[in-house]
Amino acid sequence: MYLHSGSRKKNNITLGLLVILSIFILTIHFKEGPDGLLHRIQRVSIGITAPLQAGVTKIINSFSSNVNFITDVFNLREENRKLKKENEKLKHKFIFYKEIENENSRLRKLIGFEERLKYRTLPAQIIGKSSNDWQSSIIIDKGYADGLTKNMPVFTSDGLVGQIVQVAPNASQVQLILDQKSGVGVQILSTGETGVLQGQINGFPELEFISKNSEVKVGDEIVTSGLGGVFPKGILVGKVVSLRIDGYSLNKQIYVKPTVDFSKLGEILIITNPPLKPPFAGEEE
Amino acid sequence: MHTYLPSFLILLGTVIFQTTIAPHLRIMGVQPDLILILTVTYAFIDGPVYGSALGFFGGLLQDFIIARNVGLNVISKTIVGYIAGLLKENVFIESMFLPVVAIFLASIVDQTIYLILGFTFGYQIPFKNVFYRVILPSAVYNSIFSFFIYPAYRRLIAYESRYSLLK
Numbered sequence: 001m002y003l004h005s006g007s008r009k010k011n012n013i014t015l016g017l018l019v020i021l022s023i024f025i026l027t028i029h030f031k032e033g034p035d036g037l038l039h040r041i042q043r044v045s046i047g048i049t050a051p052l053q054a055g056v057t058k059i060i061n062s063f064s065s066n067v068n069f070i071t072d073v074f075n076l077r078e079e080n081r082k083l084k085k086e087n088e089k090l091k092h093k094f095i096f097y098k099e100i101e102n103e104n105s106r107l108r109k110l111i112g113f114e115e116r117l118k119y120r121t122l123p124a125q126i127i128g129k130s131s132n133d134w135q136s137s138i139i140i141d142k143g144y145a146d147g148l149t150k151n152m153p154v155f156t157s158d159g160l161v162g163q164i165v166q167v168a169p170n171a172s173q174v175q176l177i178l179d180q181k182s183g184v185g186v187q188i189l190s191t192g193e194t195g196v197l198q199g200q201i202n203g204f205p206e207l208e209f210i211s212k213n214s215e216v217k218v219g220d221e222i223v224t225s226g227l228g229g230v231f232p233k234g235i236l237v238g239k240v241v242s243l244r245i246d247g248y249s250l251n252k253q254i255y256v257k258p259t260v261d262f263s264k265l266g267e268i269l270i271i272t273n274p275p276l277k278p279p280f281a282g283e284e285e
Numbered sequence: 286m287h288t289y290l291p292s293f294l295i296l297l298g299t300v301i302f303q304t305t306i307a308p309h310l311r312i313m314g315v316q317p318d319l320i321l322i323l324t325v326t327y328a329f330i331d332g333p334v335y336g337s338a339l340g341f342f343g344g345l346l347q348d349f350i351i352a353r354n355v356g357l358n359v360i361s362k363t364i365v366g367y368i369a370g371l372l373k374e375n376v377f378i379e380s381m382f383l384p385v386v387a388i389f390l391a392s393i394v395d396q397t398i399y400l401i402l403g404f405t406f407g408y409q410i411p412f413k414n415v416f417y418r419v420i421l422p423s424a425v426y427n428s429i430f431s432f433f434i435y436p437a438y439r440r441l442i443a444y445e446s447r448y449s450l451l452k
Contacts, residue, residue: 010334011332014367015364018341019363019364021341022359022360025359026354026355026357026360026402030354030356045346045350046349049300053305056301056302128305129308132318132347132352134400134408135351135352137352173351173353175353179353180408181353181407198409201419263311
């Protein structure tokens with residue numbers, strides 16, 4: 001055996017003290033509010049390490065963009081052909097949507113409906129990602145010096161990313177919609193039913209509280225419902241990928257594939273004016 | 286013996302690597318845990334006290350920089366550092382086989398402790414498939430990754446010890 005009883009006792013005491021201290025830290029962090037000592041230390045740690053993370057991320061990004069440039073050259077001709085074809089299709093679609101937009105605008109005026117809500121956004125770069133397999137969060141290079149606060153929604157052109165949960169002066173932590181502690185008020189576009197999208201470890205969040213009699217189908221689009229006051233209504237979140245009815249459950253078990261590819265996240269946008277006090281068209285963007 | 290500053294710098298570098306580069310190495314939903322590999326390597330070389338202390342501070346840094354619940358990684362890494370340190374005199378550190386197996390087992394212990402604590406503090410854990418979907422792939426990935434990173438860490442720590450003794 002490795003240890004004499006004296007040094008084994010000393011080792012056990014060390015382990016005991018460290019474990020007790022760890023449990024103490026865990027409990028305090030869980031119980032204290034966002035202004036508690038450990039939360040403040042966490043914000044300072046995020047702020048201190050952010051420049052280091054930003055530097056490393058910049059190097060990685062420039063490296064991967066060089067690699068992408070080389071592979072892109074080979075794919076250019078094929079891509080060009082596809083884009084021309086797509087451009088033709090889009091031209092037709094544009095004319096069609098323009099007509100719909102005009103009609104929509106006329107109808108809105110007719111019923112006296114307010115113009116579409118507009119939100120101010122701030123772009124940010126991702127400089128760090130969650131360091132284990134159980135939690136899904138990212139660190140971005142903007143903080144309260146840029147006007148960010150807790151709970152601000154984060155998205156990309158593909159859809160919803162998550163919300164800000166910690167803010168340091170020059171960096172913030174964003175909880176992704178994949179995180180098991182994330183819950184987003186959502187709506188099924190085809191049926192209009194609302195539910196809560198709960199993050200799952202497998203990368204496919206579960207849509208909860210949808211009745212087993214719902215007519216939701218695989219492929220249906222899910223958008224934010226605007227309920228809960230954190231996320232504005234109508235941001236694309238994902239598509240239904242699987243449906244199941246469990247024996248005695250009153251609800252359907254529905255899994256959603258997010259439209260955002262979280263493995264390729266680069267630049268994101270933050271909505272800097274919360275949906276609780278929505279600004280309307282005409283406000284400065 | 287180690288002075289604490291170089292160990293802290295190695296640890297800080299590892300934590301930065303873990304939060305910036307490791308997520309790009311994600312395969313099938315799992316990524317390598319370099320803080321775990323570093324903790325186990327230190328524990329093999331310096332025993333349970335240094336192993337558990339390094340696990341404690343490694344977990345603390347990891348949690349402070351990116352985790353939602355500070356403390357989960359602290360407990361799991363402290364215990365893993367201690368258990369790995371108990372193997373100190375049984376591991377021939379120049380060999381690769383035993384450290385790789387030990388890192389595989391350490392990964393399972395680390396993830397299991399994290400999972401139990403996470404569940405206690407409100408995480409929804411799909412217990413049914415979690416072993417095959419996360420714990421096992423993660424342990425396999427960590428042990429494969431340790432083939433490359435363990436010798437590098439071992440050399441770095443040996444260099445650091447030599448430097449510390451000279452001081």
